[in-house]
Amino acid sequence: xxxxxxxxxxxxxxxxxxxxxxxxxxxxxxxxxxxxxxxxxxxxxxxxxxxxxxxxxxxxxxxxxxxxxxxxxxxxxxxxxxxxxxxxxxxxxxxxxxxxxxxxxxxxxxxxxxxxxxxxxxxxxxxxxxxxxxxxxxxxxxxxxxxxxxxxxxxxxxxxxxxxxxxxxxxxxx
Amino acid sequence: xxxxxxxxxxxxxxxxxxxxxxxxxxxxxxxxxxxxxxxxxxxxxxxxxxxxxxxxxxxxxxxxxxxxxxxxxxxxxxxxxxxxxxxxxxxxxxxxxxxxxxxxxxxxxxxxxxxxxxxxxxxxxxxxxxxxxxxxxxxxxxxxxxxxxxxxxxxxxxxxxxxxxxxxxxxxxxxxxxxxxxxxxxxxxxxxxxxxxxxxxxxxxxxxxxxxxxxxxxxxxxxxxxxxxxxxxxxxxxxxxxxxxxxxxxxxxxxxxxxxxxxxxxxxxxxxxxxxxxxxxxxxxxxxxxxxxxxxxxxxxxxxxxxxxxxxxxxxxxxxxxxxxxxxxxxxxxxxxxxxxxxxx
Amino acid sequence: xxxxxxxxxxxxxxxxxxxxxxxxxxxxxxxxxxxxxxxxxxxxxxxxxxxxxxxxxxxxxxxxxxxxxxxxxxxxxxxxxxxxxxxxxxxxxxxxxxxxxxxxxxxxxxxxxxxxxxxxxxxxxxxxxxxxxxxxxxxxxxxxxxxxxxxxxxxxxxxxxxxxxxxx
Numbered sequence: 001x002x003x004x005x006x007x008x009x010x011x012x013x014x015x016x017x018x019x020x021x022x023x024x025x026x027x028x029x030x031x032x033x034x035x036x037x038x039x040x041x042x043x044x045x046x047x048x049x050x051x052x053x054x055x056x057x058x059x060x061x062x063x064x065x066x067x068x069x070x071x072x073x074x075x076x077x078x079x080x081x082x083x084x085x086x087x088x089x090x091x092x093x094x095x096x097x098x099x100x101x102x103x104x105x106x107x108x109x110x111x112x113x114x115x116x117x118x119x120x121x122x123x124x125x126x127x128x129x130x131x132x133x134x135x136x137x138x139x140x141x142x143x144x145x146x147x148x149x150x151x152x153x154x155x156x157x158x159x160x161x162x163x164x165x166x167x168x169x170x171x172x173x174x
Numbered sequence: 175x176x177x178x179x180x181x182x183x184x185x186x187x188x189x190x191x192x193x194x195x196x197x198x199x200x201x202x203x204x205x206x207x208x209x210x211x212x213x214x215x216x217x218x219x220x221x222x223x224x225x226x227x228x229x230x231x232x233x234x235x236x237x238x239x240x241x242x243x244x245x246x247x248x249x250x251x252x253x254x255x256x257x258x259x260x261x262x263x264x265x266x267x268x269x270x271x272x273x274x275x276x277x278x279x280x281x282x283x284x285x286x287x288x289x290x291x292x293x294x295x296x297x298x299x300x301x302x303x304x305x306x307x308x309x310x311x312x313x314x315x316x317x318x319x320x321x322x323x324x325x326x327x328x329x330x331x332x333x334x335x336x337x338x339x340x341x342x343x344x345x346x347x348x349x350x351x352x353x354x355x356x357x358x359x360x361x362x363x364x365x366x367x368x369x370x371x372x373x374x375x376x377x378x379x380x381x382x383x384x385x386x387x388x389x390x391x392x393x394x395x396x397x398x399x400x401x402x403x404x405x406x407x408x409x410x411x412x413x414x415x416x417x418x419x420x421x422x423x424x425x426x427x428x429x430x431x432x433x434x435x436x437x438x439x440x441x442x443x444x445x446x447x448x449x450x451x452x453x454x455x456x457x458x459x460x461x462x463x464x465x466x467x468x469x470x471x472x473x474x475x476x477x478x479x480x481x482x483x484x485x486x487x488x489x490x491x492x493x494x495x496x497x498x499x500x501x502x503x504x505x506x507x508x509x510x511x512x513x514x515x516x517x518x519x
Numbered sequence: 520x521x522x523x524x525x526x527x528x529x530x531x532x533x534x535x536x537x538x539x540x541x542x543x544x545x546x547x548x549x550x551x552x553x554x555x556x557x558x559x560x561x562x563x564x565x566x567x568x569x570x571x572x573x574x575x576x577x578x579x580x581x582x583x584x585x586x587x588x589x590x591x592x593x594x595x596x597x598x599x600x601x602x603x604x605x606x607x608x609x610x611x612x613x614x615x616x617x618x619x620x621x622x623x624x625x626x627x628x629x630x631x632x633x634x635x636x637x638x639x640x641x642x643x644x645x646x647x648x649x650x651x652x653x654x655x656x657x658x659x660x661x662x663x664x665x666x667x668x669x670x671x672x673x674x675x676x677x678x679x680x681x682x683x684x685x686x687x
Binding site: 251290291292295296298299301302303305306309310313321324325328329331332335352 | 574578580587
């Protein structure tokens, strides 16, 4: 058949020369290659003792943020759920009662906020869609588990722990 | 006198046994470590410092695994297989001279268990016997992969034994003795090593040693990719452990044989020029011998992680059409050189 | 002498086991043990070289080949045909003839021969080599030529078969 690209190369199988047939030079060459690798720097990172530096914009597990007074920022607007391409987020909204002003910043808040970690693709669109800066993908890796139901993370796992903002700034200075 | 002699030999035997087993144990670790480094990774390094406890963990695991004897297997021979393999591997180290005489008080202790005047042939016989372990195990398993492995082991070991023997004959023509102790004693210093007079013979001998130990590139009897582990496919627990152990012991013994026959054994350069006492020379000699052995073991492993396995017909071609004619040519060449040297110099 | 009788008993026992076992593989293994006892006999006669050669050649090579061939056979089925009485009868006669020959040979042999009594150096490689290459040079070379002929014949037989296969 004629070559279409005119770049066809006919592979010739020449009979091996004496040095090739004797096989020893080839062995010596192979041995020299492996011994070179023996002294090379090993790129392995010994994980539990050494942790590779994370990228600045690494997207890990989600966390629901609090404001400077320790109140939940989320107002259960549903924009994150809407923006989620994997449809991993569900929530139930409720009205803030009297006396709960120190718990929730807005008048409406999420009673239930669940992310299915098996569906989530960690794209970060929820983070971008949030008008209240309430959700960030700034955690560690989502760990493995045994049951599917355990991958549906509720507020108990997602919500940021309460902190005292004055101490936090002190810690950061120190 | 008699009891003292027996006691001395007994202690020596026990020491050699322990050393052999420890070296075989740590060869498994060394193999994995070297494989790791050659593939740009660390080997096992979790158990103990640098993974030094790994062989113990492996051994413990072997002992506690369930022992399975297949229903269709021939029970006696199935058990006899690994037994023969380990026994033949262990007894072959008896004639290897580990060092010169050590003088403690007024007692001179020769660091060799048995200086038989046919030591080389003894080792040959034991090696020849070693293949029975593999053959019996493979046949008794009643499994076609094991049978294939056993058949390959038999034909391979017989083919390469011939070339090995012929390469040794050339060496024996030079040394004029069959006793390994004498062969080593002849090679004092550095220029008297047999490698300088028998380079081709050494190359053939080493190739055959690889084949006899069933090491890569001649590991066709186990051949994981085709035969699912070959002769030990059906083995589990410590019986498998014994097979693997015997492989490493064989490697150790053949390394020590190569070091003794061709690389001067316990002799090291300038051993009598340093003005040391007899005992120190002996101790340094033992260390030198073991360094040589470790060098060879490293070479065994280095080759394993470099070369691919031979095809079966290539194996037979290499053995019968390359190594045996080469070995015979080597014998003829050695004979001619000896005659020329004797008549003209 | 007690060692000799013990080893001799073992060799006869295992030789009989070689004949009487039904399984061919067992038979070969008993034969291997028989050869091993022969090796011990040689050592008792101070013939170390012969002992080791017997060990290497018979136990290490020939019996491995026997086993090799047996493993290639299908031993599970009783494919062996029943031997006729005539064959058995012939076998008995042949065995008797062998026995008579042996007895005749033993009558000639003197028991106080130095080989039987165990000469200390008689079996060493050095002496054996001298005897072989000086006194018995011609028979030695002739036997080596005989072996070579057999080898060439075997190679020729194997070659011929492949050639007809290629043609046909």
